[in-house]
Amino acid sequence: MFNLLTYAKKYRKQIILGPFFKFLEACFELVLPLFMARLVDQGIRNNDRAYVIQMAGWMLLMSVIGLVCVMICQYYASIASQGFGTELRNQLMKKINQLSHAELNSFGTDTLITRMTNDINQLQLALAMLIRLVIRAPFLSIGSVIMAFYINVQMGLIFLLMLPIFCLILYFIIKTTVPLYKKVQEKLDLLNRQISQNLSGVRVIRAFARKQMEEKHVNKVTDDLSSIYIRVSNISALLTPATTLVMNLGILALLYLGGIKVEIGGLQQGEVLALINYMNQMLLALIVVSNLVIIFTRASASASRVSEVLAVVPSITPSENSGNLADGQTKGILFDHVSFRYQADAGLALTDISLNIPANSVLGITGPTGGGKSTLTQLIPRFYDTSEGNLFVDGTNVRDWPIEKLRKKIAITPQTAVLFTGTIRENLQWGKENATDEECWQALETAQCKEFVENLSDGLDTKVYESGKNFSGGQKQRLTIARALIHKPDVLILDDSLSALDYQTDLNLRKALRHDLKETTLILISQRISSIQQANQILVLASGKQVGLGTHEELLRDSKDYQEIVASQEEENES
Ligand SMILES: Nc1ncnc2c1ncn2[C@@H]1O[C@H](COP(=O)(O)OP(=O)(O)OP(=O)(O)O)[C@@H](O)[C@H]1O
The missing domain is CATH 3.40.50.300 (P-loop containing nucleotide triphosphate hydrolases)
Known part of the structure; x- marks a missing residue:
């Protein structure tokens, strides 16, 4: 898949700077709960208004800078992914134009259309996600654990305990849904072929009174497609309740142990709040990671389909002698x-x-x-x-x-x-x-x-x-x-x-x-x-x-x- 990134060369700046801005934003997001903890523990607790305003000011400033960073990153991601898609489409079209009739026949028009449209869309999405999330999501999930350890080592251990449980749930979801997503893509190909055949041959279908038969064929493909989609959705739908349940258990543990520690003075209330925030951040980041895995798996299937066309060496090429034309005396x-x-x-x-x-x-x-x-x-x-x-x-x-x-x-x-x-x-x-x-x-x-x-x-x-x-x-x-x-x-x-x-x-x-x-x-x-x-x-x-x-x-x-x-x-x- 990554070999196709050569077609994004022109957008090197956006591909490097985009994740950098997103990383900056993630850093701010990671330290915000610490500021909140201080605001609660030192500002509110001591009734120190000036300190509260100072902390709130810092938090607001970081949020605004974070927002600007996100906007810059989104802007770069759109430019790079759209430009990459356009370049890839142009190159694919150029290659298709170079293919001999025999090579075109071996692919077939329908699949070439799907590769030009759906597959390149998947690759554009993957690049946009790469820029926007590929550094941010793992950084936030690992960063949350580190910050939890920074606040309190024992409480950090709760995070370490939760992490494998989250990963196990995500692994199960990814393992079961990825093959289904691949099937979805195959069925989409089939549906495209069936529909384009039916539309181009609509007169023949009517003339042969094959309308019902053809409708049955299309219905069968759409039914198959929707049943796979329903299975994927059902499995994916487990993600949120399962992870939320584990997260809530984690939060309960944080509150329980945190409460005890607050009692004995080992932890402050604001720090407990910050830990809950980090737990949320870790979970959301991991969900994003699981979505990224699905997006990249689909994109990798698309990449191999696009690369397959780009890799064809056209059989009709100019010979070594090309341009060496006869003297023009012989005609015909x-x-x-x-x-x-x-x-x-x-x-x-x-x-x-x-x-x-x-x-x-x-x-x-x-x-x-x-x-x-x-x-x-x-x-x-x-x-x-x-x-x-x-x-x-x-x-x-x-x-x-x-x-x-x-x-x-x-x-x-x-x-x-x-x-x-x-x-x-x-x-x-x-x-x-x-x-x-x-x-x-x-x-x-x-x-x-x-x-x-x-x-x-x-x-x-x-x-x-x-x-x-x-x-x-x-x-x-x-x-x-x-x-x-x-x-x-x-x-x-x-x-x-x-x-x-x-x-x-x-x-x-x-x-x-x-x-x-x-x-x-x-x-x-x-x-x-x-x-x-x-x-x-x-x-x-x-x-x-x-x-x-x-x-x-x-x-x-x-x-x-x-x-x-x-x-x-x-x-x-x-x-
Ligand atoms: N794209 C193709 N791939 C494989 N075989 C082909 C292809 N096009 C034609 N053929 C085969 O080549 C042979 C000659 O076909 P061609 O179309 O040249 O015949 P034709 O004399 O022009 O016929 P018609 O008068 O029906 O147009 C046929 O046996 C046909 O099945």
Whole structure:
């Protein structure tokens, strides 16, 4: 856990000074009962008004200084813990952005969200507590015992006797609750996953009439969570009565033995009062220590979850040769005996693909579902690295391209159209920062959605709700295409992005793309032969293997797989 403190380096001053001020306050708190004892024993007892006022004045002064110290410490604790949380979140986000798709898949979105939010909150709280209480609480509990000995050694022995009993109670509570708190965290993870899945799939759940079933699942997780919470609360609730009982017994002993000592003149009344105060202080400090143990245990689980992500060495990194780009004479994309598997122990998703895509040409990719079409295109922007063989963009191996530079050349519209919450303009500006309205309208025109946006009362300022839920599938697809082509990329990959369009719009869009993006290499993935038959070459992929490559006419003549696909679509059209 403490290795994460490197992210709090900037707040070194607050982390050192915060506990120092709290320590000062604890010192004042520790000596206050002594002043009170003197006030009673020497001031009130002797009816010495001036002495009473003097002692009360000192006590007031110490309380005020203590208060100022507490405020300074709280201020430092807030600055340091909030700053630490922000830094950690930024670093985590940076790391997540560096992870390859395979690494992101291995974690899963839900747990990454929980780590960014709940886990970092726990760590922020732990740091705040570290600054505020980690010195103060043990100092006060040990200090109270020492002060008790300072007042009277025999009475101090009562404290020494009480201390192990308190510790035993705290040990029992901590030992039973800490594992339960860990379970709470696991259940919270599960609940987050269940809820986010249900919210994102709410339409499917309704369509399949699975509402009650899913409610049952969520209820089961929340019931489990609440039953653990109730168990933890029940056990924790024992803490106060048990410790208060022991404390009261201790106070009884103090009063009894103190009374006897006062009688025989070995102790003064004010000192007995001070001892009772110290007993209270010791107990409260120990309760704080037990809470600290729970907070730090939870934070340590959170720290290992956050560290786990931070420790991943991204597999997609620039090669040693990075930036050593080819002379620029060779243009286009070349797959040279490329094979790929998603996990080391999984089968090949692509097998021995060799393919040359000349610059500014159009490549169509088709084939049965699961054939490897999307996988192939995801290798070009280096979302994944090839397992065997090499892939070149403009004559340079993709591993040697600076990643940002490579990805800037390529625009990709994924199978599922993703829009972000904001306005249409903001979504388009994802493709090109500071794109002018004119550029936005031009992109919309090429993507065949200018008219539809013009008809919206707010035009480019129309709000886009979460994931673009206020647009139809076809509208979303065209908006994502507009976003992809707004910066006129060198390579534009449309992964089944025309599937929701009617035939006429599909045709118009392809014509516009060719007309407006003459210097762009276009890769069109489609199950619909009519969408790709004009391409310069068509690749047919089945089970990750290249089973056909050529023009529409060549494939019709030579490729059995292609002929079957065409025949099946003709049959479909006729029926
Ligand atoms: N993230 C992933 N992790 C593991 N395996 C994957 C992943 N994505 C795809 N696959 C597997 O790789 C193979 C090729 O999938 P891919 O998505 O490339 O096919 P596709 O031809 O694009 O299919 P479709 O036409 O249905 O979109 C499939 O067997 C699929 O199960």
